Amino acid sequence: MSSRRRRRGGGGHGEDGHDERWLVSYADMVTVLMITFIVLFAMSSVDAQKFEKLRNSLATGFGQTEVGKVDTATGTVVRAEDAGKDAEGFSELALARKEAEKLLALKAAMEKGLGAKGLARNVELTIDQRGLSVRLVGAQTFFLADRPELTARAAQVIDVVGPVIRASRLEVSVEGHAAHGVTAYPSTWELSGARAIGVLRRLVEHDGVARGKVGAVAYGSARQVTDDSTEELMERNRRVDIVILSDQPEKVRAFIPDALKAIAVERKR
Template identity: 30%
Template sequence: MMTLLMVLFIVLFAISQVDQKKFAELKNGLAVGFGSPSIAFNGGEASLMESSESNSPIDLSSGIGGTTTDATAVQNAVQANERAAASQRQAAAATEVRNYDKIKTQITAELTKQGLQDQVTYTIDERGPVVTIITTGIVFNGNEATLLTAGQHIIDGIGPAITALPNHIEVDGHTNQLTGGTGTYPSGWELSSSRASAVVRTLHTDAGITDTRLQAAGYADTKPLYPTTDPRAETLNRRVEVIILSTLPADTRALLPSASTN
């Protein structure tokens, strides 16, 4: 008993002269000696409590380690990029529409010289600007696909405004079949295709547009502007459309109609 008391006082004296690190090492060593598992690693009992006290508390309201804050920042950045991209698409569509207005002005000026400005209309859809030629008796005879003099003048007025463009040009023919048949043509398909082809041929030979930029299509009466019950259907559904195909990406082309109304 005396020996044990002496050892105890020696130990107490010793630890009063050393730092906490050595005390932790001694404590851990005694614990191991009496059969307790060691709980100190790499420097003793600078333990979980001390480690937790030395670190900043975790704010659970913002997610572990700030995960929620980081995710919100990423989401905000993505949304900002999307808004910027949408703004760029709107600006590109608006610029394209302004360029189309210049083409319209040039065509109108040329047709006004011939007194034919009322024979065409202008629209813009997701394909690009559309110059619609109403195929009345002064453009084509009924059920025929040979351009009359006035029709030739209309194409001559359109050609110079689009010749220098890099865009491909599509010409679509449309008929109505509301009254009578299609003459020597088996159906409206052949008649509408022939009229579109006549316009394409004139744009190529007279306006000098390369054939690789031109294409013709006939739709018969499958794409009317007005229902058959509308009084305008008989004259306005019978038409040829000259479309300047936009080179913009599809998602930007889709904005052209709304940009043209702003």
């Protein structure tokens, strides 16, 4: 009878066999211990601030603790319509934000210099997809009617923004404009071109802007910002725009306005 029992338990698992199933459980236990020590080691150098954000986020997600809105975002703000885009889209947003911050820094430096010398009046600084525009507005301030020569105030303004432009090492487009009407020149094209060249020469010859970085454009009266119904409105069309051009590709520059809005919102907080 006993011999039958021993035969039924054959295959190495009976009284005379070698049962090694305990090795599986032992190996599992060793693996768990190793993972535990690895996790403990990793946690020993954890960033306390990030860990606290993670703890609150997990607690809120599982409904264990009500901590309100948890904001762990520190990168680029993505518009709702851009959610789900590929990585290239996100990199363009990040580059646009950096470009916007760079242009804002240039703008702030110019505003500080102009303000310190009382020259901010009649100078408009704006940022858009092209870059940073410095608009010299007003015939009586920067140019006399039908004349291309810079006034003393115009030269002072250019000498403030010139060093900032030179340090940026960006391309510059000097764009001349003129009001409608009869001029001493054959057309408003020549007058606006002469004004742009006068600003360009001041930037290059007096303020050290590299010759290869700057060019002049004449728009004549083709790009009016107001109508010419009054003398005051006409003065806004007698202007020169100094445009510091962004060096980013067009697909990045397209996001600059959104980046500027995001930065403005963050600065108000």
